[in-house]
Ligand SMILES: Nc1ncnc2c1ncn2[C@@H]1O[C@H](COP(=O)(O)OP(=O)(O)OP(=O)(O)O)[C@@H](O)[C@H]1O
C-alpha cells in the first residue's frame with residue numbers, strides 16, 4: 263500500500279494542502295519554517311492519531327482553529343483503493359476508513375505502517391526503555407495483529423494488581439491477579455522473542471553495511487534471568503507491597519545494544535547512534551515486507567543533520583532499497599542526489615503551501 267492522495271487541513275501552518283504523492287520517493291524542500299516537518303507530522307498523525315513532536319494535540323492544530331483533519335487515499339499492488347480520514351480536536355478523535363466510522367486507532371495503524379527518521383532519532387537509545395519497548399512492539403503488532411489484544415489484557419490486569427498493592431490488600435487478594443498476568447506476560451514475551459529472532463539477522467546486515475562493525479543485541483524480558491515470571495513475582499512480593507506497584511514483567515522489558523560489552527549509548531558518537539537507529543528502522547521495514555509483503559511509509563526529516571556525505575549517500579541507497587514509500591525533507595532543492603533509477607516527485611513548500619515541482 264502507498265499513499266496516492268494526501269489532504270491536510272489545519273495542521274500547524276498547513277491550512278489546506280492537497281498533494282498526490284509518488285509511489286517511491288517524495289522529496290519535499292523549502293526554507294526553514296515553511297512547513298516541511300508539518301507535512302510529515304500529518305502523515306504520522308494519520309497512522310497513530312498523535313504527533314511525534316508533542317503530546318498536546320492543541321499545539322498541532324493551527325492556531326485559533328478547533329480541529330485538524332488529514333485524509334488519504336491508499337492503493338495496493340492490485341490498484342485497490344482504501345480511504346483513511348482522521349479528525350482531531352482537544353476533545354475528540356474521529357477515524358473513518360472507507361467512509362465508515364471506526365473506533366480503534368489500531369485499525370489505522372494496521373493499514374498505514376509509518377516509520378520516522380529525524381534529527382532526534384538517536385533518542386531511541388538515550389531515552390528510557392519505554393521507547394525501545396514501543397520499537398519492538400511496532401514490529402510485533404504489524405506482523406501479529408492479535409498481539410495488541412494480549413498487550414491490552416496484560417495492562418488491564420497489571421493495573422488491577424497495582425491497585426490491590428496500593429490499597430495494601432492481603433497477599434491472597436493481590437496474587438489473585440497473578441494467573442492472568444502470567445498468562446498474558448507469556449504471550450507478550452514469546453511474541454517479542456520470536457519477532458527479535460527474525461529481526462536481529464536483518465538488523466545485523468544493515469549495521470554491517472552502514473557502519474562496518476557489529477553490535478550485540480539482547481532482549482531483557484523485564485525480570486531476573488534464570489527465574490520464571492511466577493517465581494520472580496513471589497521473590498519481589500515484599501518489595502512490591504512496600505512500593506505499591508509491580509516492579510517486574512514485560513512492561514519493564516528493554517533492548518540492550520552493546521559494542522565491545524559497552525552499551526552503545528555510552529560509547530557511540532552521535533552520528534554512530536543515528537546510523538544504528540536507522541539500521542533498526544530499516545530492518546523493521548524490511549522484515550515487515552518479507553514477512554507480510556506490506557510496504558511501509560518512511561518519513562525522513564532533515565537527513566543531512568550530522569551525517570557525512572559518504573554515510574548519507576549509503577543510507578539513501580538503503581532507504582530506497584527497502585521499497586518503502588519515502589517522504590524526505592531538505593532545505594535545498596538539491597541537498598542530495600537520489601539514485602537515478604528511482605521514481606521521484608518533488609514538492610516545494612512555501613509559507614504552508616505545498617506545490618509539486620514538475621521536473
Ligand atoms: N499550531 C500552529 N499553528 C500555526 N502555525 C504553527 C503552529 N505550530 C507551529 N507553527 C508554525 O509552523 C511553521 C512550520 O513549521 P515546520 O516545523 O513544519 O517547519 P519546517 O519547514 O520543518 O522548518 P525547518 O526547516 O526549520 O525544520 C513554523 O513557522 C511554526 O512556527
Ligand SMILES: [Mg+2]
Nearest residue numbers: 298299300563
Ligand atoms: Mg523541520
